[in-house]
Amino acid sequence: MANITAAMVKELREKTGAGMMDCKSALNETAGDLEAAVDWLRKKGLAKAAKKAGRVAAEGLVAVESAGHHAAVVEVNSETDFVARNDSFQAFVREAAKLALNAQGSVEALEAARFPGSETTVKDKLQELIATIGENMTLRRVAKLQVEKGLIASYVHSQVSEGLGKIGVLVALESPGDVGFLGQLGRQIAMHVAATNPVALDASGVDAATVERESNILREKNAGKPDHVLAKIVESGLKSYYKEVTLLEQPFVHDTSKTVAQVLKEAEGKAGGSLKLTGFVRYALGEGIEKEEAPDFAAEVAAAAKG
DSSP states (O other): OOOOOHHHHHHHHHHHOOOHHHHHHHHHHTTTOHHHHHHHHHHHHHHHHHHHTTSOOOEEEEEEEEETTEEEEEEEEESOHHHHTOHHHHHHHHHHHHHGGGTTTOHHHHHHSBOTTSSSBHHHHHHHHHHHHOSOEEEEEEEEEEOSSEEEEEEEESOSBTTEESEEEEEEEEOSSOHHHHHHHHHHHHHHHHHHOOSBSSGGGSOHHHHHHHHHHHHHHTTTSOHHHHHHHHHHHHHHHHHHHBGGGSEETTEEEEEHHHHHHHHHHHHTSOOEEEEEEEEETTTTOOOOOOOOHHHHHHHHHTO
């Protein structure tokens, strides 16, 4: 049997974040081979993570990373907000956002990327983090925007650290104009997106099912009217709906007397060239995840008392 020293256990513990006894067991199982012991612990970590996979992870962080003509946003979820304040978790999310610049908006591609400073993938690194911290975590989604000329502006709301927070927004501005001015304008528009949560850039981008649902509501509200009158009501109603939910038609939050489209048009002179908003992404932490309701302990006690 190999002679397992305290120094070996300490080195393995620092390398993996696993408990002291687990590290000692791993070294015993692998005859003191450090790298084999790391793999042994990873496998053990994977087994632990599998048990946690059923838990709802709706907390965590959204991260943005910009690199001039391209930028990315990622959402990584945890079970509790406490983990979102963990330095190791924040470091993982920050690195994931940087790697997302080359992931082309694909979770699978990001998971397969090599995590910096290690020989493991992003997916396996997350599994190691799950084993170390003891909560279920998921790399939920990733998106990327890019422009040929201009920049991608970003904004993070409820920021807990540089580039990390509860809402992350990217706005793509295509323009040959002044980058400094574009950056200021882009940030203002990104803040607008964070506040108003538009569903699409313009009417053409609104999901067909959403348009049909809004049309049906208008028809039901005006049932009994002649068909030609009903058609005009639906058309007018949809125009009003688009003004509320499409970015270019919304009143600009920094100057509600103008739409975002009007602001962009007027900004061309200051930018020194043509200016077009070609896309945006808004990630709000946990949106769309069905969270488990907290248990009603009073009801549980009452039910138990009744037998």
